[in-house]
Amino acid sequence: MSHFILEPSAAAIQAAAASLMAGNLVAFPTETVYGLGADASNAAAVARIYSVKGRPVDHPLIVHVASADALGKWAKDVPEYAIKLARDFWPGPMTLVLKRSKLVGDFITGGQDTVGVRVPEHPVALALLEAFENLGGKGVAAPSANRFGHVSPTTAQAVRDELSEHLHADDQILNGGPCAVGVESTIIDCTGAAPQILRPGAITAAMIETSTALQMMKKSDGLISNSTNKKGEIDSFEQIRVSGSLETHYAPKARVFLCETPVNGQGFIAHANIQTPEGVIRLASPRSDEEFAQLLYSALRQADSLGLAEVVVVQPIGIGIAVAIRDRLARAANGR
Ligand code: TXA
Numbered sequence: 001m002s003h004f005i006l007e008p009s010a011a012a013i014q015a016a017a018a019s020l021m022a023g024n025l026v027a028f029p030t031e032t033v034y035g036l037g038a039d040a041s042n043a044a045a046v047a048r049i050y051s052v053k054g055r056p057v058d059h060p061l062i063v064h065v066a067s068a069d070a071l072g073k074w075a076k077d078v079p080e081y082a083i084k085l086a087r088d089f090w091p092g093p094m095t096l097v098l099k100r101s102k103l104v105g106d107f108i109t110g111g112q113d114t115v116g117v118r119v120p121e122h123p124v125a126l127a128l129l130e131a132f133e134n135l136g137g138k139g140v141a142a143p144s145a146n147r148f149g150h151v152s153p154t155t156a157q158a159v160r161d162e163l164s165e166h167l168h169a170d171d172q173i174l175n176g177g178p179c180a181v182g183v184e185s186t187i188i189d190c191t192g193a194a195p196q197i198l199r200p201g202a203i204t205a206a207m208i209e210t211s212t213a214l215q216m217m218k219k220s221d222g223l224i225s226n227s228t229n230k231k232g233e234i235d236s237f238e239q240i241r242v243s244g245s246l247e248t249h250y251a252p253k254a255r256v257f258l259c260e261t262p263v264n265g266q267g268f269i270a271h272a273n274i275q276t277p278e279g280v281i282r283l284a285s286p287r288s289d290e291e292f293a294q295l296l297y298s299a300l301r302q303a304d305s306l307g308l309a310e311v312v313v314v315q316p317i318g319i320g321i322a323v324a325i326r327d328r329l330a331r332a333a334n335g336r
């Protein structure tokens with residue numbers, strides 16, 4: 001089924017909020033990536049997210065709300081440092097994992113006793129969440145709007161390419177232009193004595209430590225963790241399941257190689273100051289790490305639409321958003 005992409009007029013956003021209330025799905029832009037939203041209080045609507053994505057049901061979803069005021073609805077025993085983080089970085093590219101309140105159904109958390117909550121910064125997302133809350137809605141569950149394991153969409157067209165054949169006629173895709181950040185939110189576990197990064201993103205370890213005046217708990221330094229086995233399954237001792245922590249994830253059809261010199265016919269993604277060898281297909285030439293994050297997923301998608309078998313990526317070095325880029329690239333390159 002082919003889906004129209006809706007321009008986000010006030011009327012379209014209002015209609016999308018009503019459609020969510022009615023139990024339909026709405027894909028919407030955030031500043032990180034596009035999300036596939038459903039009423040987080042509606043088990044049947046949330047179940048459709050899993051079937052449209054082809055995602056295992058034990059992988060928890062993030063609940064999106066219009067402001068930190070809604071935190072008390074979804075979470076309990078929120079530590080002081082999490083309140084500081086919310087104050088400093090919401091709306092923004094950060095998800096807090098907290099103890100869940102009674103409101104939270106097992107169908108959101110995959111049965112875990114925690115819940116991920118985020119206030120996104122994109123104006124269309126905020127307007128949609130506000131309209132939804134004005135209609136009596138409590139929050140919108142939304143994973144990235146891609147099929148399970150694939151590259152997250154950073155444009156409305158990419159959502160349509162990914163999900164169109166799985167969506168119903170009453171589902172909608174709201175256009176908000178290309179995403180400004182381009183990689184998914186930083187996920188921070190706030191259930192311990194100090195914060196712990198579960199997935200690196202634009203809110204960095206240094207920013208978190210400055211905000212909370214606490215030293216981060218380190219399972220890893222925010223890079224790929226060793227808690228998955230060879231087949232990409234999560235070992236049973238791992239209590240918190242982050243589907244983005246599977247070893248192969250965020251992956252295009254093309255095989256991704258890191259640390260290699262590209263050869264004839266391969267795709268190539270690297271900082272603008274690195275030249276393109278003869279016969280190589282340049283997919284992106286970002287001039288900064290921020291631009292690298294912005295362009296990465298659309299460049300990987302382009303590799304697939306050009307039918308390229310292989311893509312070579314020269315990873316950005318350093319800290320900041322480069323940590324998140326390397327994390328995603330390591331997973332995109334893994335097991336392929
Ligand atoms: O930037 C983002 O976070 C985007 C936009 C749409 O907000 N969303 C996103 O959702 O990336 P998703 O479902 O594709 O990835 C969220 C990750 C998943 O790997 C999930 O397992 C993890 O967050 N997660 C959600 N709730 C969790 C929880 N209670 N504990 C641990 N991990 C959780």
Ligand code: MG
Pocket residue numbers: 143144152244
């Ligand atoms: Mg995802």
